[in-house]
Amino acid sequence: MNLLPKKIGNFFGLIYEQMFDFCFLMVYNRDMISEEKLKILTESAKYDVSCSSSGSARKNAGGMGNGYVAGCCHSFTPDGRCVSLLKILLSNDCIYNCKYCPNRLDADVPRATATADEICQLTIDFYKRNYIEGLFLSSAVYKNPDYTMEQLLLVVKKLRTEYGFHGYIHLKGIPRADERMMTEAARFVDRMSYNVELPSEKSLKLLAPQKSKESLLTPMKTLATQTERFREEKRKGFVKGYFLPAGQTTQMIIGASPEADGHILRLTNALYQKNGLKRVYYSSYVPVVRDKSLPEVGAGQLREHRLYQADWLLRFYGFSVEEIVEENENLSMEFDPKCAWALRNMHLFPVEINRAPLETLLRVPGIGAKNAYKIIEARKYTKLTFEDLTKMRVALKRAKHFITCNGKFFGAKNEHAVRGLLTAAETQESAEQLNVFGMLSTPQNALIALHGQL
């Protein structure tokens, strides 16, 4: 607790605030988490990237906070990670032995387990102090899957029903735990996620032997079916309340196992199509653990970044996975996936900006989804010129090789020259996007990095 008075204007106000802090301490002291425990449990959670709060439409029904307020958890680091949730594990004391994980059973690391009330109290304290807007709660498998899930359920249930917390909650589910606890938890939280972890059953067997494809995919499928059923029943007025209003996400570790990007993106596509996932997060493998079955170097941020770009093409640009990359191949590191596709299909370009349909505009490198819609709207009233495109912040450095404006073309004359110029542009932009300070150097680059406009 911070006992220092804030600047609230007058002497009595300061006294009042100190007294309030003191009383708060006296009442809640029994459930305060120790600093050491807090450090261990937040440090241990940092490798999980599957947290983003967008998409919840659940409104406040009385109490504190609101999971759906615009601006809630919309801060992202350059690689897309969301930063205003309290991100913590309930326990890092794991009975499993996933080889890549710093919390695995064999690891010699400090262990800690929090009680449900400690997590609840911490969330409320941080929320009231405006440090966080929501909670991302996960856990190692402590004692057994059912016990861990029971404790996680207790936290979210208490937060909603006893502590009156209506802020955003993202809960990680525990594979192999009783399905009924998962279903109950889904009624208290905004989002749930079960991590796929590794992109194939073979790799799971090798690196996470206590997990299986089935134990990870079955809860996702069940939740998808239950969400659909709940929505239908709510439409008919048979049920009230919420059931995962912000849907499900998952996370895959990239580069700890040998699967190619083509394989990873096919799995991603299947998860979007079959389980209705909101997001698949990619976490490039970081070699914090030494094991002979693990690579000595990480996958690198650029590979992770390329996968996110390809993911956007699948979700917002109308690309099929087959168009992006062959199953056994990796994405190009040299060009972003849309540029790489355009270079393989130069016979389809240039396209006339004043006539091309939306689906075609979305495939032009340098024209993001927002700009494609803007172009369609603007050309109802006028014939667009290159100056108009510059004002719209179209990345002409790339787009000019693939478009004409009223028949005018300012791109390079042949494919070889286009490649050379795009490589130069790409190298400069990639370097800037992967650097948080560089990312902010131009509005165009910030937009590309944060929103995936390609």
Ligand code: SF4
């Ligand atoms: S289940 Fe595996 S990945 Fe999760 S905390 Fe335990 S060892 Fe780590």
